[in-house]
Amino acid sequence: MRQNQTVWIFTVLIVLGLSLPGRAWSRTVAMQQPCANCHTMHNSQNAATVTGARQDALMKGDCVGCHTRTSGVGFDEGGIIKPFVWHIADPGYNEMAVSTQPTLAGGDFYWVADGTPLRDDLKGHNVAGIAVQVSRTAPGDLAVKVYDIDNPLTCAGVNGCHGDGTGTQVQQQVVSIWGSHHSNAPIDGSSPKASYRMLYGRSKNVLGGVLGAEDPDWEYTLSATDRNQYKGELRSLSDASASAAFISSSCARCHSNFHNDDDTGNTGTADLAFASPWIRHPVDIDIGGRGSEYAYGTGGLAANFQVQTPLGSETFTNPPRATLNLDAQNGEAIITCISCHRAHGSPYDYSLRWNYQAWPGGGYNGCGDCHTTKN
């Protein structure tokens, strides 16, 4: 342990030495901020203990501790820039995803958190430190589980979506995202810090990171040309299981049976025919070139991107595509898990992006954004 602390101290000193005066390297320029915002050198300040539990990497808190906002919305809390994923007070929710987003792209844990009025596990991921987990089974899981049922669901760590899966305790989550907050490495999936939103894990028994293009303000401001770009795959019969590079594969690590067309899920074994008629809704297929009901907004050569129902793509552009070419399956209009779901949470069951349950008669039919005659 002493050796680890020594390594950490040297690491921090080197980082500080290479950074701007008083400001650390960071994932984006906008996130550059004083080291003390996140770290404590001696876990004490003004003769008081900074954190209750020891955190790795001299952190003042764990993931939840840093990414929680007590009041207000947005990513700037008094000059501290970071994506807030849990608001203690109801942040509100912009179902139609226009203009500014109080809950950012991943949604918010508010609705699933302990202490929230009408708290409901269906509203999001019940991550340790935010919500008590009554059961450690993931809906749609398989007999061959990727996650460790002896440990809780966490942001990072062995049962975390972020990071490389190392670290078996809540306090050790930072180990799995080692250095990622201080890196602006190109996103190539080679490590957590080089992965989209640090999403990294095993798919088809191969470790790898999710690819994508990150919106610098986490979709606080949102439009068709100001947004995240999610990596999707043009899957086919011969490639029924998506690789780790694709955003939906990150979900399939635990929700395997939701992802693929059969029960072999994400284990790397051969899948059954990946084709219609589906027995569950497919992901990582392109709705382009399918005609019939699949118009996605205006459809055709220039289908308007629907920010409330974001589709993934094989390649990314700067700025993001405002229109998608649906004349063929060319990788611009790929359905993913998060086309319908928020990763963290939402006010709606199953962490859906919209109040689908209330439709018709109320709510919003997100299905109709792709199945355009089913409205």
Added chain:
Amino acid sequence: MRYSDLRTFLLIAAFGSASFFPTVSEAAGPYTDSAHGNTNYGVSRSEIATAGFARGNCAHCHEQHASVGGSEPAPVNVAADEHSYLIFDKNNNDQTRNFCFNCHGTGTGYQDGVHVVNRSYSFRAGGWTTETLNNVKDAFSKVSSHNLADIVTFVTDKAWTNTTTNACGVCHDPHQVQGDPGDYSTNGSNPKSDLTRGVAITEINSLPVNLWGDGFLPDLVTANAIEIMSNYTANYLAPNRINGGSEPDGSVTTNGSNLANYVNFCTTCHDTTATTFGSRTLKVINWATEKHGQGVADIDIQMNVPYVSGNGALGYVLSCLDCHEPHGSDNVFLLRGAVNGNLTLPPGGTPQYTTPINSGVKFGQLCSQCHNPLPLGGVNPPWDDVHHSNTSPLDGPYQRIGSPDCNSVVGCHLTAAGTDTIDCSGCHYHGAAIGTNNPVAGGTILAPDLVVGTNSQTF
């Protein structure tokens, strides 16, 4: 144009500018206009409703992940590979197991815990309200019915654009089809027209899918895109409805303007060439020439009300559903149990026979609902006058042979016992033509002795 299109047009016209619509909006569409998407009586599987889904929501039929939140709502004993199209039960199997029967059937009902009440066409259009059939599933187990497996085979072989693996969907696209169930609200069983009840069928072999019978045509340039019976022909005359009025709604409207054009609809499959339908043999149908279609009677016909007797080209054009049930019947050939205001099925009413038309004979029980078999008041046996008598105003085409012993060795009625008649279907059927199945007397095939009656035996 669909209703939704019309509504959109009217909204735009009313507001004068599309700027009234929000940046992201969702207009009502064909699904929410459909019976299944209706917020009052649309789909509502009990367990899904308990989970908080609104009536009409897709999740009542489609489980996005072959489960809902990782759980399997009832019915649960369904094989994994039977969830095609994400639906909760096997799509199409046979006459008794079909996905649709989970709500439109018997036994355990998933629609609000019970079954949807659906009636026969004879009940709802014909006014036969004492009929006990109350679901679609049982209709397909009647004496005669459309064979669901054969339908799938048929449309698959045709490679039609809207090929489906569920036979029901061939005629009733589930995401568009309209029509309120028989048990909806207090007036669910009240007579309604094809429009006031909601359009119950969708165009076969059409992409995009199109309601058939709403009078709005997405394909105006298509010659057969005539969805209302009064547009198909000016010579439609609605049959009477039991307890008064005319079919299908008991109103005084008789020209078919309140009726879908079932002729073009049905003849999409039952066309002029189709002689096989899966495992079955079909009669070819050419409604452009057949006498019950756009062909005309060439000699005298004696009719019951509302039809008028007369000579020559009266020109009546019937709708298929004037005589046939769409799903099934206790009669053969899906013949209706109630036609033109009277029953063709016992008990009740005044059917000519005491048994259903169930053996290929006794068609007179059907035909006599419109055709008068005793125009001279019963002087001769039924149907004798119209075939043999030239007493004014009749012009019976056939001489009596062997009279008075018509069933003697020289008569025509050799195959019938006693004074029974030759069954109508022996000579009159879809696709019948002169020279086929003529009456036989003493081993000699007879031709009509009236020149004008050269094709009198055709249907």
